[in-house]
Amino acid sequence: MEPLFEGATAVPTEDHQGDVRVHRLNGSAEICEHIENLAFVTHSEVLGALRLDRLTPPGRELYEYLTFRWLRRGVKIHYLFDASVLNDASALTYVRQISAAGAGVRIAAALKSNLLICDNRSALLCANSEEPEDGAVVTKEPDLVTVVRDLFSQAWEQAGGLGQVAEEPCCLTPADQELLTLILKPGKDRIRARELGVSLRTFHRRVADLYERLGVSSRTEAALVAREYIDA
Missing domain, CATH: 3.30.870.10 (Endonuclease Chain A)
Structure with missing residues (x-):
């Protein structure tokens, strides 16, 4: 059985006589x-x-x-x-x-x-x-x-x-960073969704999830915290 935690040893499933214990x-x-x-x-x-x-x-x-x-x-x-x-x-x-x-x-x-x-x-x-x-x-x-x-x-x-x-800043994946960068660019959501290769509905759902994790509620607020998360 795989360890439960890093560095932990597996829990035995038999005793020394081979009797099943689980x-x-x-x-x-x-x-x-x-x-x-x-x-x-x-x-x-x-x-x-x-x-x-x-x-x-x-x-x-x-x-x-x-x-x-x-x-x-x-x-x-x-x-x-x-x-x-x-x-x-x-x-x-x-x-x-x-x-x-x-x-x-x-x-x-x-x-x-x-x-x-x-x-x-x-x-x-x-x-x-x-x-x-x-x-x-x-x-x-x-x-x-x-x-x-x-x-x-x-x-x-x-x-x-x-x-x-x-309280620590959330960790954004490269895909999250790409989405955040795209949100801050001028243009329409339909064009942004097309650039990501997703539907407009999926784009809006991903944006809403990203906003919630960032603790913001608008594009303007996202712009204020973007520098903490977007790689230079």
Whole structure:
């Protein structure tokens, strides 16, 4: 199994005698069903490491629904998110909402995969970091749950708080920089969209997302912050 975090070792799936110590889940349906079942029997604490950018829309919706449900029931939540959420407007909104609702949130620079620990009794680890909904392993073996919790705690200590990282300028990709440069040029949006090779609707959606990440609401405001993001 691939390490959960940079530098972490994989959690063993067998003991020295070869006895199976975990239960394997195959496919998103089994994983979602198991997580939903966990939600009903979890009463005190949830620890999670989440790569939202690698979940399908239904998978993200399930986590969002259960997170708010846990918070309403008074369950303590500590979530570790990958830094990719800082460049995803909808994901960042969700992270800020659960933080405001009482969840502990930190941002890791290089989160490898997804995991969930419930009430320190059960740990779920995604087996494929690139496709976390392809399969997962679950254990209730106390020693293994402790190992997973220790990995989470190490990553949590190394991560930054949401306020700390959110105040830093967002990181723009070369495509984002190209879009920002294009926005600042004189001309019509239809021509700009054609230059990018996208539809006008897609162009407007990309511009709206970029504005939200930059914290601006107009072309004029974008021009004021452009020098911070466009390479010389």
